[in-house]
Amino acid sequence: MQIETADLSLIGHREENQDRVAVAAADQAVLLVVIDGMGGHAEGARAAETALATLLEAFWQTPHPIFDPLGFLHLSVGRAHEEVVKLGAGLGVEARPRATCAVCLVQDAAAYWAHVGDSRIYQLRQSQILERTRDHSHVEVLVREGLITEAEVHGHPMRNYVECCLGGDSALPEMTISTRRRLKAGDVLLLCTDGLWANLEDQADRNFKRPSGPRLPTTFARNQPYVASKLRGRVACLGYSGRRCASAQGPRPLTDRRP
Numbered sequence: 001m002q003i004e005t006a007d008l009s010l011i012g013h014r015e016e017n018q019d020r021v022a023v024a025a026a027d028q029a030v031l032l033v034v035i036d037g038m039g040g041h042a043e044g045a046r047a048a049e050t051a052l053a054t055l056l057e058a059f060w061q062t063p064h065p066i067f068d069p070l071g072f073l074h075l076s077v078g079r080a081h082e083e084v085v086k087l088g089a090g091l092g093v094e095a096r097p098r099a100t101c102a103v104c105l106v107q108d109a110a111a112y113w114a115h116v117g118d119s120r121i122y123q124l125r126q127s128q129i130l131e132r133t134r135d136h137s138h139v140e141v142l143v144r145e146g147l148i149t150e151a152e153v154h155g156h157p158m159r160n161y162v163e164c165c166l167g168g169d170s171a172l173p174e175m176t177i178s179t180r181r182r183l184k185a186g187d188v189l190l191l192c193t194d195g196l197w198a199n200l201e202d203q204a205d206r207n208f209k210r211p212s213g214p215r216l217p218t219t220f221a222r223n224q225p226y227v228a229s230k231l232r233g234r235v236a237c238l239g240y241s242g243r244r245c246a247s248a249q250g251p252r253p254l255t256d257r258r259p
Contacts, residue, residue, distance in 0.1 A: 003025075003030060003106070017045075018036065018037030018038075018044040018045040018048055018099075019034070019035070019036050019037070019048065019193050020033075020034070020035040020037070020045075020048040020049060020051075020052045021033065021034050021035075021191075022052055022056060024056050024059045024060065026059075026060075026064045027064065028064040028065045028107060028108075029059075029064040029065050029066060029105065029106065029107040030105075030106040030107070031055070031056070031059040031103065031104070031105055031106075032103070032104040032105075032106070032189065032191050033052055033055050033056070033101070033102070033103050033104075033191070034101065034102045034103075034119050034191040034192060034193055035047075035048040035051045035052050035099050035100070035101045035119070035166075036048065036099060036100045036101070036117070036118075036119050036193035036194065037097070037098075037099045038097075038098040038099055038100065038162075038165060043087065043097040044097060044098065044099065046087060046097055047084045047087060047097035047098055047099040047166065047167050048099045050080075050083050050084050050087060050097075051080040051081075051083065051084055051099050051101055051166050051167075054076070054079055054080040054083045055076050055077070055080050055101075055103060058072070058075070058076040058079060059076070059105075064107065065107040065108055066105065066107065069105050069107070069112040069180070070112060070177055070179075072105065073103060073105060073112060073113070073114040073177050074114070074175070074177060076103070077101065077103060077114050077116060077166075077175050078172055078175075080101065080166055081116075081166045081167065081172060081173060082170075084097055084098070084099060084166045084167030085167055085168070085169075085170050087167065088167060088168065093168070096167055096168050097167050098165045098166060098167040098168045099117075099165060099166045099167060100115075100116055100117025100118055100119040100162060100165050100166070100193070100194075101115060101116050101117065101119055101166055102114075102115040102119035102120060102121050102133070102191045102192070102193075103115070103191075104121055104189055104191055106183070106189070109182065109183050110180050110181060110182050110183060111123070111178075111180075111181045111183055111189055112177070112178055112179075112180060112181070113133070113177070113178045113181075113189075114175055114176065114177040114178070115133045115136075115175065115176055116136060116164055116165060116166055116173050116174070116175045116176075117135070117136050117137070117162045117163075117164060117165045117166075118135040118136065118137045118162050118193075118194050119191070119192065119193050119194070120132060120133050120135065120191070120192055120193075120194075120196075121133045121189065121190070121191050122188075122189070122190040122191075122192075123181060123187060123188075123189055123190075124187065124188040124189075124190060125184065125186065125187050125188075126186065130187075131178075131181065133176060133178075134176070135162070136162055136163045136164045136165075136173075136174055136176070137161060137162050137163055138158045138161040138162075138163060139153045139156050139158060139161075140153075140163075141163065142156075160194075
């Protein structure tokens with residue numbers, strides 16, 4: 001199955017962009033990663049860099065296609081957590097580096113994903129949301145318990161509070177790992193930090209609708225003015241297309257592609 005990938009990360013009005021994004025593309029598997037260093041804690045960027053490097057190393061050290069995708073995700077995310085925890089050794093609780101993450105493995109015309117915190121994964125089909133991850137956040141707990149509605153999430157005063165993350169405490173954080181998600185031609189997988197989804201309604205995926213002709217990187221480039229104005233530049237996202245077509249690669253400076 002041929003794929004297209006694209007990514008976008010804008011610093012916006014912040015002094016430092018603590019989001020990290022990467023695509024690791026091998027012949028028989030692709031790993032998509034988004035990490036969001038938590039700006040409310042010290043060295044969020046360092047946490048994001050460490051987690052990203054750990055996940056990419058795990059991918060390249062594992063034979064492809066990966067025999068046990070779900071086991072790979074569980075072990076790799078757990079290892080990334082351990083490495084971020086090490087950064088905070090000897091520091092007070094509030095000073096320890098932390099990050100959220102979303103990771104997606106694509107192989108054999110299927111996707112497997114895992115996430116910790118409020119970084120998200122969307123599966124889009126025909127410009128509609130087919131699946132999306134549920135955040136490990138306080139407001140998500142309130143929604144599940146019926147205390148607030150989905151419509152109340154965006155304006156809730158505790159919207160930015162996550163229930164778990166990479167780093168901080170040594171205990172393995174709660175992580176959600178998907179079952180096998182079969183891909184169809186034209187599907188798009190979008191991984192993003194809260195810099196994207198927090199400023200959009202779930203139906204706003206239509207703003208990323210891609211005609212059948214343009215390559216995925218071209219579509220991202222065309223939407224960048226919209227993204228920059230709507231989201232004030234606080235974006236890190238990845239796209240994957242399962243469309244059967246000639247492979248197209250756009251300029252992706254953070255892409256990890258090894259021989």
